[in-house]
Amino acid sequence: MIQETLKTFKPEQQNLLQILHALQDQHPQNYLTEQALEETARYLKLTKSSVFGVARYYSMFSTTPRGRYIIRICASPVCELLKVNTVIAHLEQILAIKTGETSSDGLFTLELSECLGQCQEAPSMMINDKVYNNLDANRIKTIINEYKQKNHD
C-alpha cells in the first residue's frame, strides 16, 4: 500500500508534504505510521529525523493513531472572543474525551488549530475537510450525531 502510494509521486524531496498527506489520508486511523515515515525517508533519500521533524512540525500531521474524523476547532482570538471555550467543553462532554484525545469508538479526535479563516461566522470547527460555522450546543450535537449515524449504516 505505502509503496504504491509513494510511486504515484516522483522521488523528489519537494514532494514530501504531499506524500505525507496522502499516506496519512489512506490510513484508517488518520496518522503517519513509523513504517510510512521510514519508507518515505528511503524513497526520498532523506534521513528518518528530517521526515519525522516535518511530520511533527505541522499540526495537520499526526504520528499517533487518531479517529476517523478529526475535529479541528479554531483557537484564534476571534473565535476565542466568541466563547469557543464552551464549544470545546461541549464537544469534550459529548465525546467523553479531552482535547487531543480520540473517542473510545475510534471515530473522533479533537484538536485545536490555527485560524480556519471563518472569522465572520465564528465560532467554527472543521471535521476532516468540512467546515461548520456559527456553532452552538445544539448544532454541535446534531452534527456529531449525523457522523455517528453515517458510520452505523
Place this chain on the structure above:
Amino acid sequence: MQKTIKLTIDNKVVKATEGENLLQVAKNNNIAIPNLCYHKKFSPTGACRLCIVKIKDQNGLIASCGVTAKEGMIVTAFDEELEEARKYLLDYLLSEHDETYDATYTDEFRELIFRYGLDKKENRYFPSIVKELAYPKDETSPILSYDAAKCIKCFRCIKACDEVQGKNVLSFTNRGIHSYIIGGFDKWGESECDGCGECIQLCPTGAIVEKPHREEIQLNGDIKKVRTTCPYCGVGCQLELFVQNGKILRSNGVDDVSPNYGRLCVKGRFGYDYVQHHERLTTPLIKKNGKFVEASWDEALDLIAQKFTEIREKYGKKALAGYASAKTTNEDNYLFMKFIRLVFGNNNVDYCTRLCHASTVTAMLRALGDGAGSNSIEDYEHSDYILVTGNNMIDTHPVTATFVKYAVQRKGAKIVIIDPKWTPLVKDAYIWLQPKLGTDVALLNGMIREIISNDLIDRSFIEKRVDGGMEAFEALKELTEKYTPEYTEKITGVPARLFTEAARIYATAKRPLIATGMGFSQQVTGTHNVFALINMMLITGQIGRVGAGLNPPRGQNNVQGVSDVGASPFTYPGYISVEDANNRRKVAEIWGVPFEELDGEKGLSTVEIMQAAYDGQVKGMYIMGENPMITDPNLNHTEESIKKLEFLVVQDIFHTETTPFADVILPATAFAESEGTYVNSDRRVLRVRKAVDPPGQARQDWEIVAEIARRMGKPLGNYKHESDIWNEIAKTAPIFGGISYDRLDHQGIQWPCPTPDHPGTATLFTEKFNTPNGLGKLHPVDHVEQSEKADIEYPFILNTGRILYQYHSSTMSRRNKSLTDFANEAYLLMHPDDVDRCGFKEGQMVRITSKRGEIATVVRRSSEVLKGELFMPFHYPEAPVNKLTRDELDPYSKIAPFKISAVRVEAL
C-alpha cells in the same frame, strides 16, 4: 591569493582576509564577543543572537556571525546597550535551561552565565520554567545521551552532523519553546547515527554528552591532554586524548590541523578502550610442553636469540623471515627491517601491504614512479568530479568521505562510483556503475575508448608528459578499439549509457580525483586494473594539479609509512631497490656495516613467505603485530605452513589467532603508549605520542627488536629516543630528508620533503613524474577472464570487505564496547531473489564452501549485492572468510584475490 582588508573593532584596527565572517575576525583578534550557535566548522546559523554588534552606518544590533567583514568597517562590539541586550538574552535562555553541572563536559553557556553574573539568582529577571517544560531525554544511543533540558537550540549539532559530517541524521521536532533535537523517530539509537560524535564535540552546553567513562571523567580535576594520531585507518586523524588517573577517558578531534580538522569517526573517538583492556599481554610467554608460561624478558630474549642463531647456522640465512606491521610506528618498522637485513642477513621482510595495496603500488611505481596518493585528502573538497572505484570509503575511510560528501552536497561536484556492491556513498552518487566482479579492465577500456572516440584526450599532455607521446597513445587506442559500448556492456553488465557518460565527464572535468580501493586492487588482475585506470588518467591529463590525480587510501594507520621506511622484500627506505648496488653501498655506509653483508637478492613477499614455510625453506619467523591467521588468504594452507615452522616469535598487544602457533609471545605497547611517527594516506608524516604507561612489562616494538639483535651479536645502533631512529630514517630515505620531530610538533609534513627548509609536497607530479625519464608510462592492458568462475558446484561469487565499526582482524576494535554495541556479528549478504531461490530465511545459519575450505555464518537479505554475488566482512574470527579465499597471486605485485572466490551456500 585572497586580499587582506582592515577594519576597526572597538577602536582597534584589525586585519582580516576578504570574505571572512565578522565574528571570526573578532575571535582571531582575541575580541571575545559572546556567541553560542556559531562555529567556524560550518555556516552561521544566527540563532542565539549573542554575537550582536553595532556597525557604523547600519541600523540596529546586528548578529556579527552573519556579517561579512568589509574594508573600513567600524564596529562596536562592547558597550552598555549591547552588554545589557546580551545579558537579557542569556537570562531568558537560562529560564528554560537545566543549569546543573557535573563537570563531564565543557559548557560554553555556563561560562557565559558566570561572565554575566547570572549565576547569582538575584541578578536574574526571569524565573526558571524548566520543570514545567518537562523536556525529554534520549538515552537510546550506545554512545551518547541527549538531554533537551540542557539544549539551547543553537543547532550546532544539526549542522555538525549535516555540514561537517555530511550525514544529516539530526533534526528538530515540535515548535517554539517545546522544540528539541531528534535523531531518527525521536530515538537516536534507531537513527542512521553512526557514532562519529561530531555533534558531541560541537555541542556548547552538554545537551549531548558521550556515555563512555562519563562516571569517571572530571574536567575540574587534573587532566592530561595528549595529541597523537589515530591507530585505526590511514586517514591519520589527529586526536587529543584526555588522560585522568593514568587512564584514557576521552578522545576529541584536534581542530585546525590537517588531515581531519577536528573531525573523527566512531573508531577514532570511541575506539581507544582496547588499550586499557584486561586481556592485554603483559609479560613474555614461552611455550613449554604445549602450554604458554610466563617468562622474564631475559629468558625470552635469550631463547629467541639462540633459536634464530641455530636456524641460521643449520639451514642458512634464507631460512629466516619476518612480518613487519602496519600498525606500529615508522621507527619500530625501520628497526625491524634493519634487523631482518642485518641480523637475518636476507630481504625476507614484508607485511600486510602485499595483501592490500601491492598491485596499486606496483602499477603506480611503473607508470608514475611513486606508489603513493598524488593529492591531499582535503583536495576532495575542491574537486568537481570524484571517481570512486572499489572503495567503500564511508565505512573504511570515514573522514575522507566527509570531504567527498562536502564537495557533492555543498559544491555540486559529481561522484561516479564503480562498485559491484552498493555502498552508502551511492546515495550521493551521480552515476553508479555496477560491473560484474572482476571486469574492471574491460569497463575502463570501454571508458577510454569513449574518451578517444569523442576526441576528449589531452594531446599536449600526452606529447609532453607521456613516454612515447602520441605513438604510445596510438598503441593504447588500437588495443581499446574493440571495447565498443556494446562489447563492454556485454562483459561488464553495465549499461553503455552510464559508463560512456561517466567517461565523458571525467575527461572534461576541471579537477577530477580518483579514489581506488581494495575492491580494485585485491584481484589477480589488480595491477592491470590500476594500469587501465592510469591509462585513462594520462591520456586526459587529469593528474599533477591540485584536485586532480589518483589516490589509493591506505587501510591501516601506517601502511604507507612501513613501505616508506623500507619494510619490503624489494626496496630499501625511500623505495630504492635492494638490487641496486650503489644504494646498498650508501646504506651500508650509513649503517656502518660492510657492504657485502647486505643481501642483493630480492626477498620473499608476504604470501611467498608462508609458501616457503610450507615447502620447508623458511624455518624461523618473527611476526611483529600481524595476524596472518585471519588476514592471509587461504587460511587452511596458512595454518599448515605456520605449523611447519621450527620456531615462531609473535610480538603483539593481545593474544590473536596467530599467537597459539608461536613458540614465544612478546608483549608490545599500544599506540597510546608509544612514541614515534606514522605516515597516512596522503604521505603525511604524523607524530604519535605516549599518553599512558604500558601494562605490566610490555615494551615498545623497536626496543624489543634492538634487544634481540644485540643478543644475536649484531647491535643495530645506539638509539636513546625514537627521534634518533627517525633521524637515521631521514638520512637513509631522501623523501624524508628534511623532516625532523621538531618540524612535526604542530602538524604533519607530506613527503617528499628533501631538505629542512622544504615545506613538503601536497601534490605529486606537478612538473614531472618520478620515473627515471620523468615521463608517465602507458600500459595498454586487455581484459582477461577470471580463472575462478562460478560453476554448478560453486554457483556464487563471494566478495569480502570491511565495515565501519570493526577493524582488520578485529583484535583491537572488538575490545571497545562502544564499537561492539554497534556491530559485533558476522554475516553473509545475499540478494533477496537468491535467498528465496535457495529457500533460506533471514538470519538463518548457512555453510559457505569454496574449493579451499568452509565456514558458517548467518544469511542476510540484501539488495546491496547483485544476484549471484555475495558479500562478507572479513573481521570476525568465528567466521574467518579467508578460509575460502585463494592464494593464487597477481603475477606483478603478488597480491591475492580476496575479492573473488567461487562458493556454494547450504543450509545448516
